[in-house]
Amino acid sequence: MEHASRSKQSRFTFAQFDALRKYSSNTPLRTIAHVDLDAFYAQCETVRLGLDPDVPLACQQWRGLIAVNYAARKFGITRHEDITEAKKKCPDLVLAHVATWKEGDTQWAYHSDPDIRAHKVSLDPYRRQSKLIFDIFYSLCEKVEYGGLDEAFFDLSKLVHGRICKVFPDIATLAETKQEMDRLEDFLPFPDMAAKDLRFEGELLPLGEDESLDEEDQDWDQVVFLFASRIIKEIRTTVWEKMKYTCSAGIAPNRVLAKLCSGYKKPNNQTVLRPCAVSRFMATVKFSKLRGLGGKLGEDITKAFDVPESGSIPFLLQIQLPDLVAALGEETANWLYHVIRGEDHSDVKPRPAIKSMLSAKNFRPNIKTKDQAEKWLQIFVMDIMGRILEVRDSDRDGKIRMPTTMTLHHRQSGEGARSRQCPIPTCPPSSLEETLFNTAKSLLRQLEKEGPGAYPCYQLSLGVTGFDSTITRNRAIEGFLVKPKKTPFLVPTKEPSPKQPVGLDSFLQPIEKQEVDAGVADASDHQGDDELSDANSFVCDDCAQRINIDHSLEHQDWHFARSLAEQLQADEHETQSTAGVQPESKPTGKRQNATNEAQPSGNKVPKLEKGQRTLFG
Incomplete structure (x- = not known):
């Protein structure tokens, strides 16, 4: 006997159902997901070290923390906290310092005791792990938007359409008939879910107070989100099985809501916001979270x-x-x-074309020779080359992005900023690194010839812009940035044992296509509003904040001004002590000096503008 719901008529049309396979942003059946890697930098270090995820761990940068895993957060440890204070809260906390470039070296590495005076932070290990995870994303969904190293948006509409046609073949046949008859505006028959053993995956947000929904009365919008929840569960499971990373996800009618929901139930969970539950959910949200x-x-x-x-x-x-x-x-x-009504028709878009890249370093103490400056320029070039490689392998069109313009920024105490810019000579990809380095040295020579000289120098930054995408990948340039390895990176299939760490192999391998089956946080994870990517920002060596390239000089000025003020205070203190004057009593705290290591504690980190605190999962 047929279920009674078969005689009912859906409120959705065949046209709205058909729009799913076309990724229409106007169909009420549209479904978008936001997937967020849980405490991503900390997870990278946990996997690298072969630790159990329950071991408290934090990523260290100089004296501060830039990422804290969920096991450590239970002790009240937060990002940007001083490591001494963090250790007091959790003596067993594992501190994993981020990889760094060392002055004079040709490859970043994990150093046991990096020194801010001779090292520069490298995010390459996290970029490379992110790239492998996105390979999985792209293999399982054709419409994915890169939102940063640790998060991505998915338009699941077409995948859901295909699942429905497979599970409900009668609907697929009827839809084809309606299309041939030009009657797509007819209403769909009501779905018969009684005979289908299907359940939602994840946390279902509650319906509005004036709404109720019996299981046997689910219309097609419920069916769509049910399948979407199962697809995202499969994607998250695949990332765990292949890479040992956990993700959280939000599944909703649009991007804005999906982003909100991904942080609702963390870590390692997913939240489903059906259209009928939007009004109640939005009533609980603080508008500044949008x-x-x-x-x-x-x-x-x-x-x-x-x-x-x-x-x-x-x-x-x-x-x-x-x-x-x-x-x-x-x-x-x-x-x-x-x-504020939960309405958003913005599309899920592929990764935008790269416009610029920048590598920078504040020197403490100042560098004083041309040899020092050139060593750092070489590191800047290698840093930028790593990102060019990442973009090449992340771009699904398979094209090489070649920069056309280079800018060198130089700063001296009391002299302000100077910069020089020039075109990058045309060259084959195989000699791009050498060409960039020679161009950077040429710009440095121009600055050195001008008064009052170039040294001592407290800040250098090298930027490249005007990326050209006309060079197509081919066999000859597959490995033009790094030497190919004989042994490919093998994604761990088992949970790594603490006694057998994964090691650096997975982080040092060139970014190559991995073997994947064909088919990138809560409120504390993402504190900014505007998304910053590796391409349009850099991580400040002093305060571990991600800074927009457009704001880099102003941010570095802030650090210089603060260091100068602290130096003046120290000089005044010394003068008073020499003269036998008792200095004014001040609250005790961590000593900082312009020529010593920066120690960004929770109270010392500058207040940043919106969008400057993202990607530290």
Whole structure:
């Protein structure tokens, strides 16, 4: 006997169902996922060292922490905390210092006691692990957007359409008939779920208070999200089985909601937000948590409408659109009006073309010779080359991105900033590294010839822009950046034993295509609103923050000004002591000096603008 629901009619049309396979952003059946690697940098170090995930671990950069795993967070340890304070909270905390380039070396490495005066941070190990994970993502879904080393957006619409057609073959046949008859505006028959042994995977967010949904009365939007939850579960399981990394995910009708949901149940979980549950969920969200509303715009909205401290979205929902337009302008007001209602039609896009790359270093103490400067320029070039390699192997069109312009920024105490720029000579990919280094040395010579000389120098940065994508990959340039290895990287298939660490092999291998089956956080993980990628930012050696390239000089000025102020205070203290004057009493704290190691503690880290604190999972 047929189930009674067969006689019902769905509220969705064949056209809306067919739009799934076309990745339409307007169909109400659309389903988007956001996948976020849990405490990614810390996971990388846990895998590298062969530790159990339950072992408290933090990634160290100089005297501060840039990533903390969930086992360590249970002790109250946070990012940017001083390592001494962290050890007090958890004496068994494993501290894994990030890899660094050492002055004069030709390869980054994990050093036992890196010195900020002679080392520069390298993110290559994390880029390479990220690349392998994204290989898995791309193999399992054709529409994936790179959101950073540790997060990605997925448009699951077409995959879900295919699953439904397989599980409900009658619907697939009927849809083809309707299309031939040009009757796609007809309503779908109601899905019969009684005979299908299917269950949601993950945490289902509750429905609105005035809504109820019996299992046997699930319409096609419920079916769509059910299959989406199963697909994401499969993707997360594959990443764990092949790479031993856990992910958290959010599955929702659009990007904004999916991003919010991925941090709802962490770590190693997924949250499903069905369309019928959106209004109730949004009522619990602070509006500043929405992407784009955590910075100046959020502050302007709070002031303009006297938003209460709770910042709840229901308060903003009471404001009429004309009032929003009057205060914010038409474009911003319309965007805000829809986004606080959980509406977003933005598309999941492939990784944007790389526009620029930058490598920088603040020197403590200042460098004083041309030989020192050239050694650091060589490191900058190798750092940039590593990113060019990563982009080459991440681009699904298989094209080489060749920079066309180079800029060298140089800073001296009391002299401000100077820079020189020139075109990068045309060259084959096989000699790109040498060409970049020679070009950088040429720019340095130009600066050295000008008064008042180039040394002592407290900051250098090398940037390349104007990437050209006209050179197509071929066999001759497959390994033009690194020497090929005879033994390919093998992804561990078993949980690594603490007694048998994975070692550096998986982090040192060139980025090559791995064998994968054909088919990149909670509120503390992502504290910025605007996404920063490796391509448009760098990690400051002093404070471990990710800084937008456009803000690099201002940020480095801030560090220099702070160091100068601390030096003046130290000089004043010494003068007073010599003269027999008792210096003014000040709170005790960690001593910092402009010529010593930077010690970024929780109270010393500068307040950064929006978007400057991402990717530290």
